[in-house]
Amino acid sequence: MEESPLHPFELHNFIPITLGGVDISINKAVVMMWVVVAVVSTLLIIAASSRGRVPGKLQILAEMLVGFIRSMILDTMGKDGLKFFPLIATLFLFILFCNWLGLIPGTYTVTSQIIVTGVFAGAVYLLSVVLGFVLHGIKFLGILVPPGTPAWMLPLMIPIEIISQLARPVSLAVRLFANMTAGHTILAVLFGMVISLPFYVSWLPFAATLFVNTLEVCLIAPIQAYIFTILTCVYLGDAVTLHGHSEHAH
Amino acid sequence: MPQFDSTFFSSLIFWELLSFGTLMFLLYKYAFPFILGELEAREKKIKDSLDQAEHHRSEAERRLKEYEAKLSAVAKEAEGILAAAKERAQRLLDENEQRLTVEAERIKGDATREIEHERRKAVQDIRNQTTELALMVAEKVVQRSLTEADQRKFADDALEALSKSYQR
Numbered sequence: 471m472e473e474s475p476l477h478p479f480e481l482h483n484f485i486p487i488t489l490g491g492v493d494i495s496i497n498k499a500v501v502m503m504w505v506v507v508a509v510v511s512t513l514l515i516i517a518a519s520s521r522g523r524v525p526g527k528l529q530i531l532a533e534m535l536v537g538f539i540r541s542m543i544l545d546t547m548g549k550d551g552l553k554f555f556p557l558i559a560t561l562f563l564f565i566l567f568c569n570w571l572g573l574i575p576g577t578y579t580v581t582s583q584i585i586v587t588g589v590f591a592g593a594v595y596l597l598s599v600v601l602g603f604v605l606h607g608i609k610f611l612g613i614l615v616p617p618g619t620p621a622w623m624l625p626l627m628i629p630i631e632i633i634s635q636l637a638r639p640v641s642l643a644v645r646l647f648a649n650m651t652a653g654h655t656i657l658a659v660l661f662g663m664v665i666s667l668p669f670y671v672s673w674l675p676f677a678a679t680l681f682v683n684t685l686e687v688c689l690i691a692p693i694q695a696y697i698f699t700i701l702t703c704v705y706l707g708d709a710v711t712l713h714g715h716s717e718h719a720h
Numbered sequence: 721m722p723q724f725d726s727t728f729f730s731s732l733i734f735w736e737l738l739s740f741g742t743l744m745f746l747l748y749k750y751a752f753p754f755i756l757g758e759l760e761a762r763e764k765k766i767k768d769s770l771d772q773a774e775h776h777r778s779e780a781e782r783r784l785k786e787y788e789a790k791l792s793a794v795a796k797e798a799e800g801i802l803a804a805a806k807e808r809a810q811r812l813l814d815e816n817e818q819r820l821t822v823e824a825e826r827i828k829g830d831a832t833r834e835i836e837h838e839r840r841k842a843v844q845d846i847r848n849q850t851t852e853l854a855l856m857v858a859e860k861v862v863q864r865s866l867t868e869a870d871q872r873k874f875a876d877d878a879l880e881a882l883s884k885s886y887q888r
Binding site: 474475479480481483487489492493494495496497499500503504506507510511514515518519525529532533536537540555556557559560562563564580582583584585586589590647651 | 721722723724725727728729730731732733734735736737739742743744746747748749751752753754755756758759807
């Protein structure tokens, strides 16, 4: 019987747990989150503790990652944005390692769960809105009026901007979820073909699997983590500075 | 799609928030400050080194300009000294020449005067000797003694005659 290509996304509870009537059972995705937390924290804590005059490979890698996130924040939010460094850096590392570790056969891609990406996107957007109102009060509603809009255009622009604002968390969540799901689905389909086709043609989908997997590891996984993080920076930056809130890539 | 099965939503949200919170706490506490600190320290060191290099460069440039200015001043001074020395040497040369000319003139004048003096003296001597000779001859000729005044008159006359003949 042919297995569904969406089969890798199915979850099964290993240990059923409820907390105050809420189901918090342990499943494969949860275990993967723990693995990601363990791997990321171990790597970075080891890198942070092995500080030498001549940095080691791990330290260089960690410094490159941290420096990359730092410059991303500085570019989009300026020096004030560094207050959000722990949040943004953790978000980037968590998503990046969820994407990467999920590519190991037999594991689970946490970021292919719409609820996981949705919670991140919703939290980031909520944070940006709350931050905007806390910092600027009612003036923050000015974000709905792009600079230079003539007054007669306002009845048209404000609803469009409201839609654009609401689309932000949705696009943020769906982009990551869809990319991860699509990549793994393609891999599952290709690998299914490797198994089901006769051996003299099965090398073709096998080569394609290798190619797509390499593409996922080297490009899609880091790029999606990067896009999620840089948009987070942009949204938070908008809330902090109340400027440059025109269209961003969705 | 299995991802839209809401059965797992509550556990995924709970564990996601907990895992993310734990990771952020661990990294915030044990990793980021050290890595960022190291990164900033290195950046600062590089920036300081660059600043220092820039400072040294501008200092070197300033010194170069200063030395060039000094060098040109020294060259100008040397030129001045050389010109003054030349002028002084020329002046000394001129002075010496003038002094030697004057000295030579003076020596020449002295010599001329001396010669003239000697000549006059010699003429006087000859005159005197001639007078005495003439007197002696005259005495012998006239065989008598004349008074001093006569003798002198004869002598003078003789000399006059002699001097005329000599001048001729």
